[in-house]
Amino acid sequence: MALLQIDNISKVFGKTKALDDISMSIQEGEVHALVGENGAGKSTLIKILTGVYSPSEGQLHWQGKPVYVSSPKDAQDIGINVIHQDRQLISSFTGLENLYLNKPYPKKGLRINWQAMKKEGAELAARWGMNIPLQKTVSDMTPSERTMLEIARCMMSESKLLILDEPTASLTDKESELLFQFIERVRNEGVAVIYISHRLEEVISLCNRVTVLMGGKLIKTLAKEEVTEERLVYYMTDGQTSVKKGKQTKRTNGKALVKVQDLKTADGTVRKANLELYEGEILGVYGLAGAGRTETMEAIYGLRKVESGTITLHQQQVPKPSPSEAISKGVVLIPENRHEDALIMNNSILENMSLPILKRMTRGGILQKKEEKSLIKKEMERFQVKASGIHQTVGELSGGNQQKVVFAKALLTNPSIYICDEPTQAVDIMTRQEIHQFLRGQVGENKGVIYVSSDLHEILEISDRIIVMSEGETVANLQNDHLKPDDILEICYRFQKGVVTQ
Numbered sequence: 001m002a003l004l005q006i007d008n009i010s011k012v013f014g015k016t017k018a019l020d021d022i023s024m025s026i027q028e029g030e031v032h033a034l035v036g037e038n039g040a041g042k043s044t045l046i047k048i049l050t051g052v053y054s055p056s057e058g059q060l061h062w063q064g065k066p067v068y069v070s071s072p073k074d075a076q077d078i079g080i081n082v083i084h085q086d087r088q089l090i091s092s093f094t095g096l097e098n099l100y101l102n103k104p105y106p107k108k109g110l111r112i113n114w115q116a117m118k119k120e121g122a123e124l125a126a127r128w129g130m131n132i133p134l135q136k137t138v139s140d141m142t143p144s145e146r147t148m149l150e151i152a153r154c155m156m157s158e159s160k161l162l163i164l165d166e167p168t169a170s171l172t173d174k175e176s177e178l179l180f181q182f183i184e185r186v187r188n189e190g191v192a193v194i195y196i197s198h199r200l201e202e203v204i205s206l207c208n209r210v211t212v213l214m215g216g217k218l219i220k221t222l223a224k225e226e227v228t229e230e231r232l233v234y235y236m237t238d239g240q241t242s243v244k245k246g247k248q249t250k251r252t253n254g255k256a257l258v259k260v261q262d263l264k265t266a267d268g269t270v271r272k273a274n275l276e277l278y279e280g281e282i283l284g285v286y287g288l289a290g291a292g293r294t295e296t297m298e299a300i301y302g303l304r305k306v307e308s309g310t311i312t313l314h315q316q317q318v319p320k321p322s323p324s325e326a327i328s329k330g331v332v333l334i335p336e337n338r339h340e341d342a343l344i345m346n347n348s349i350l351e352n353m354s355l356p357i358l359k360r361m362t363r364g365g366i367l368q369k370k371e372e373k374s375l376i377k378k379e380m381e382r383f384q385v386k387a388s389g390i391h392q393t394v395g396e397l398s399g400g401n402q403q404k405v406v407f408a409k410a411l412l413t414n415p416s417i418y419i420c421d422e423p424t425q426a427v428d429i430m431t432r433q434e435i436h437q438f439l440r441g442q443v444g445e446n447k448g449v450i451y452v453s454s455d456l457h458e459i460l461e462i463s464d465r466i467i468v469m470s471e472g473e474t475v476a477n478l479q480n481d482h483l484k485p486d487d488i489l490e491i492c493y494r495f496q497k498g499v500v501t502q
Contacts, residue, residue, distance in 0.1 A: 001064045003028045003192050004049070004080075004161060009058035011044050011216075018044040020216045022058070026161060031183060031193040033203040036213035036236055037456055037489075042196055045213070046163055049194075050075045050082050079160030083150045083167060095134035095141065095149050096121055103156065124152055129185055131178075144175035151182065162186065163194045166289050168202065180206060198288035200229045200493050212236055229493065237456075237485040254279025255315065257417050257448040260300060263309035269295040271472035273309070277417065279446040282439060284463030284480070286456060288492050292472035293452045294336055297419050300450075301326045301333045313417070327356075330416035334406060334423050336452075342406045345395035349387055350376050352394050353409045379408040384434070400431030407438060418442065418449045424458065436462055456485050470495040 002025035011019040019041050026032050034042045047053040049060070051069040060067050062078055069075050075082075089098050096114075099121050106116040121134045130148045138146060147167060154162055164183075168176040183193055183206060197203055203210055210227050212219040212235040220235045258277040263270055273296045277283045287293050298304040300311055302321035311318045313329040326333070335341035343352055353376050354361065361372045376390050383404040387397055394402055403423065410418070418439065424432040439449050439462070453459050459466060460483055468476040468491045475495035478487075 002026060002061070003063060005061035005064075006045075006049075007059045007061065009045070009048060009055045009060070011048060011053060012056045018216050019048070019055075022213075022218050024211055024218060024221060026192050026194065027208075028160075028192055029187050029190045030208040031187055031195050031206050033195045033197065033207040033210040034213060035197070035200070035203060035210060035232060036219075037454075040213040040236075041216040042213055043165075044216070046082060046165065046194070046196070049161075049163065050080060076157055079158060080163070081154035081157060081159045081161070082163040082165065083147070083154065084165050089138045089146060089150065091139040092137060094137055095132055095145075098138055098149060099124075099134065099153055099156065101153070121152075124156060128152070128155055128182060130182065142175070144178060147175075147179060148182070155186075159186075159191060161192045161194065163196070165196045166198070167195075168197065168199065176202075198492070200232055203227070203232070204229065233486045233489050233493075236489065254446055256312070257314060258300065258450065259310075259312040259315075260296070261310045261312075263296065263299060263311065264307045265295060265299050266305040266307040267295075269472055270299055270304075272474065273299075273469065273472070274474040275450075275467050275477075277448045277450055279448055280443050281464040282443055282449040282451050282462055284459040284466040285450060285452045285469065286459045286466060286488055286492075287469035290471060291469040291492075293469055294421055295472070296469070297333065297421050297450065297452060301331060301419060303333075327413065330414070332410040332413055332415035332418055334410060334418065334420040336421040336425065338402055338406050342409075343394050343402060346393060348391045348393055349380065349385070349397075349405055350390040352405060353379065353412065356409060356413050375412070379412060382411075383408045383438075400427040403427050403431060403435070407435065416447050418447065419452075420449060421452045422454065423451070424453070424455075432458075456488055460485065460488070468492060468495075 004026040006022055006024050009019055009022045010017065022041075022045060034045070036042055044053065048055050049069065051071040051074045054070060060069060067078065069080070090101070096117055100117060106113040106120070108116070118134070125132050125134070130152055132145055132148050132152060133141065136145070138149070141149065151162070167179055187193065195203065195207055204227050207227070208224050209221055210232065211221045212232065214236060222231065256276050256278055258275070260273055260275045263273040270292045273292065275283065275285070285293050285296075295304055299306050299321065302323045302325060306321055311321050313326070313331060316329070318325055339345060350373065354372055358367070361368050373390060380387070380390065385401050385404045385408065387401060394405060397405070420439070424435055427435070439451070443449055451459070451462060460480065463480045466478045466480055466483070466488070467474050468478070468488060470492060476491045
């Protein structure tokens with residue numbers, strides 16, 4: 001009897017089917033890997049198992065009985081716990097205080113019994129072979145210590161199923177080995193582990209079985225003896241050997257618009273990024289989780305502090321990158337999170353789109369409202385924004401129309417360089433095509449586009465050239481000429497430990 005049986009689970013968001021009829025089992029004492037490209041459905045499935053989402057269809061069975069997991073607490077109560085890639089800890093609290101978050105403190109009379117807490121924490125760490133400095137604040141801990149602290153919190157609840165999401169993304173080889181030893185220990189105790197990782201060598205070494213997801217569908221479940229890196233890449237790309245590319249702009253011999261050399265950020269998320277963007281081209285940027293793609297774009301735009309390396313815009317070096325400097329040089333950033341970073345959701349379309357041009361629309365301290373409205377209406381028509389009018393609140397629009405407002409707002413600044421971070425995320429197919437067409441039109445006017453996407457097929461469809469990043473470094477620079485999905489993925493997996501190819 002399976003510990004967890006997943007039967008015909010589907011999840012629909014609007015018109016998007018994020019999971020499509022998933023059936024699989026998790027056995028006691030096994031390490032079961034989930035692999036797939038970004039957007040394959042791994043995160044959605046995990047959120048259903050942990051009560052963040054409810055399935056649109058299907059049923060979960062826990063130890064042979066139907067179970068309804070409607071909240072994270074429901075999941076924890078039956079023994080399902082998850083360690084997210086982004087640590088869920090309070091940095092100003094000690095390890096001991098974090099260990100007891102959302103758990104009752106032992107009391108001695110009316111007071112907290114700190115000695116009992118220390119004893120219980122030490123016994124827990126000893127039982128599972130963990131070396132956790134519980135007296136330290138989380139801010140002073142190493143990434144490995146934080147990971148083990150989160151796992152210890154889960155094991156306080158007597159986990160029967162532990163879900164690890166990219167657990168080694170920020171760990172060194174030595175720290176990863178300590179984690180692997182822990183996984184072997186809990187497996188021997190009968191605890192099941194769902195292991196999510198882009199690092200295929202870890203998957204092959206650790207796991208009893210591997211399930212491949214793609215586009216919300218279960219493609220294949222392989223036993224350990226069937227697993228090879230080549231087979232996993234094959235199934236992750238559905239055996240596809242080529243991607244039909246959209247109409248491409250021809251590479252020109254134009255000037256370099258952006259040049260980044262040996263870029264390193266102060267927070268260490270970018271370690272050695274190199275790229276060049278020329279007039280009249282779309283440069284794709286791809287990488288797996290933790291590759292540093294977004295962080296590199298933020299550094300170029302001046303949102304993330306640079307420690308070393310150089311950024312050159314329009315052949316002029318920028319000593320101290322800042323958003324104002326970037327904007328003055330014709331750079332516009334289309335951020336990944338439009339809700340928080342690109343739009344004011346409670347304001348109107350007019351108010352959002354006018355923000356970057358208020359100075360232009362003002363004469364003698366008076367806003368020229370008639371001219372402003374006329375210009376905004378014109379841009380709404382250009383991008384075919386479906387709305388009741390310029391005064392409609394942006395938050396009332398569909399995701400695709402919100403993204404059109406973001407692009408229309410950007411175009412009003414007359415940029416020559418577009419930095420687009422996941423620009424078609426959560427938009428419909430037609431809007432995606434319209435965005436692609438707009439950007440191709442812009443590079444046709446000798447502008448340049450840096451295009452970041454987690455969708456490998458989209459990167460291959462739209463890009464003239466592609467750089468691949470891994471763990472904060474540029475590891476490949478490829479002309480997009482008959483490239484295949486597995487060409488890119490093989491590079492990603494080959495350079496997980498900082499081997500740089502120029």
